[in-house]
Amino acid sequence: MNKLLYILFFSVLAVKAQTPLSSSEATALKKQVQEQAQKTQTMTVDFVQLKHMDFLSNDIETSGNLSFKKPNLVKWQYLKPFRYSVLFKDQTLYIDDDGKKSDVNLSSNKLFGQLNNLIVNSITGDLFQEQDFEITYFKVADGSEVVFIPKDSKLKKYLSQFHIFFSAQAYVSQVKLVEPSGDYTSILFSNRTVNKPIADAVFTH
Amino acid sequence: MRYLLISITVLLVGCASYPKKQKLTVLDTGKQALSIPYFSNPETDYVYKAGIDVFDNHFSGLLIVKKTDENTHRVVFTTEMGSKIFDFSFQGNLFTINYIQDDLNRKLLLKILEQDFRTLVCENPTIAKGYTLENNSVLEGNINGETHYFYLDGTGQLVKTVFPKKGKASITYSFSKINSDIAREIIINHQSFNLKIILKSI
Numbered sequence: 001m002n003k004l005l006y007i008l009f010f011s012v013l014a015v016k017a018q019t020p021l022s023s024s025e026a027t028a029l030k031k032q033v034q035e036q037a038q039k040t041q042t043m044t045v046d047f048v049q050l051k052h053m054d055f056l057s058n059d060i061e062t063s064g065n066l067s068f069k070k071p072n073l074v075k076w077q078y079l080k081p082f083r084y085s086v087l088f089k090d091q092t093l094y095i096d097d098d099g100k101k102s103d104v105n106l107s108s109n110k111l112f113g114q115l116n117n118l119i120v121n122s123i124t125g126d127l128f129q130e131q132d133f134e135i136t137y138f139k140v141a142d143g144s145e146v147v148f149i150p151k152d153s154k155l156k157k158y159l160s161q162f163h164i165f166f167s168a169q170a171y172v173s174q175v176k177l178v179e180p181s182g183d184y185t186s187i188l189f190s191n192r193t194v195n196k197p198i199a200d201a202v203f204t205h
Numbered sequence: 206m207r208y209l210l211i212s213i214t215v216l217l218v219g220c221a222s223y224p225k226k227q228k229l230t231v232l233d234t235g236k237q238a239l240s241i242p243y244f245s246n247p248e249t250d251y252v253y254k255a256g257i258d259v260f261d262n263h264f265s266g267l268l269i270v271k272k273t274d275e276n277t278h279r280v281v282f283t284t285e286m287g288s289k290i291f292d293f294s295f296q297g298n299l300f301t302i303n304y305i306q307d308d309l310n311r312k313l314l315l316k317i318l319e320q321d322f323r324t325l326v327c328e329n330p331t332i333a334k335g336y337t338l339e340n341n342s343v344l345e346g347n348i349n350g351e352t353h354y355f356y357l358d359g360t361g362q363l364v365k366t367v368f369p370k371k372g373k374a375s376i377t378y379s380f381s382k383i384n385s386d387i388a389r390e391i392i393i394n395h396q397s398f399n400l401k402i403i404l405k406s407i
Binding site: 053056060 | 249283
């Protein structure tokens with residue numbers, strides 16, 4: 001009987017893998033992430049994006065790489081299964097759809113601007129604005145998970161919450177954006193290179 | 206009098222039906238049926254890279270279609286980065302908007318999208334008549350109360366659907382690169398105004 005209780009106890013623990021961070025652990029994580037963000041001048045990283053929709057048999061997988069240069073140049077380049085890139089630069093979103101170029105003015109499109117900020121901040125990890133989000137911190141295998149619930153009602157319509165997973169070294173390893181319907185987009189990062197020069201051409205439209 | 210005759214002739218030609226204008230020959234083969242396979246497999250996630258050219262603007266994203274039930278299709282459009290733009294369900298004649306971004310929630314746009322995607326996912330239109338045109342057969346049928354023309358190639362494969370207006374093609378749906386009942390390339394072309402949707406299977 002004791003053995004059974006013992007097994008039950010540990011099974012419950014195993015299922016409940018998300019343990020909240022104590023406030024001092026959360027503060028330490030924030031500090032570590034912000035220090036990393038401050039040190040990061042440039043970054044390139046590969047990504048795999050999975051779009052999950054409940055009615056589909058499989059998630060839709062796309063992949064490519066991402067380049068970041070301080071203060072706010074970001075380029076997402078999708079390479080598989082199609083070529084497509086978006087460049088966030090000077091309040092404008094430059095799109096290259098396999099050679100067809102277009103742009104979107106972010107200052108006239110508040111939502112896109114907000115999403116851009118989210119993206120920049122989630123890559124650098126410098127994203128702990130308590131005034132904009134309800135934030136909770138968890139311990140997970142190999143690092144931490146931070147859950148953000150937007151306070152802005154307009155943003156909430158698109159995004160009910162998003163999760164950022166940090167590695168033990170406080171780098172962003174995964175971002176998960178959850179829609180109000182429960183469908184979500186997961187972006188998994190790998191092969192990170194930090195503070196190596198990036199050719200200007202990468203950020204040219 | 207001559208002018209009147211000319212005017213009447215022009216008027217009559219102008220009002221000629223789509224089959225007459227396209228010089229389709231009526232085919233008397235009795236009752237025909239058409240089964241369109243391109244979105245018919247409930248096991249398949251149909252995912253397309255979509256390019257939309259409207260006037261001088263270019264938009265793009267992913268179009269996802271899934272047959273979720275015997276009579277139901279889900280049609281979702283997202284950006285490449287994963288944000289949902291719209292999410293529709295077609296169940297028989299019923300059209301449900303599960304989600305649409307606020308700035309796109311416009312009556313006219315919704316009407317166009319409903320028409321385009323209803324025609325795209327329709328599997329068994331009611332066929333009224335058959336015609337021939339050179340080596341192809343053309344079936345006249347009905348989707349949700351609207352007459353459409355379905356162009357089949359020599360092997361009986363659907364290569365084009367036309368929605369006519371005033372005897373001319375108003376919207377054409379072209380299916381090409383067909384492989385294992387999947388049309389790898391689909392072009393929806395609105396002739397009446399500058400709107401073209403190009404779908405490439407990924």
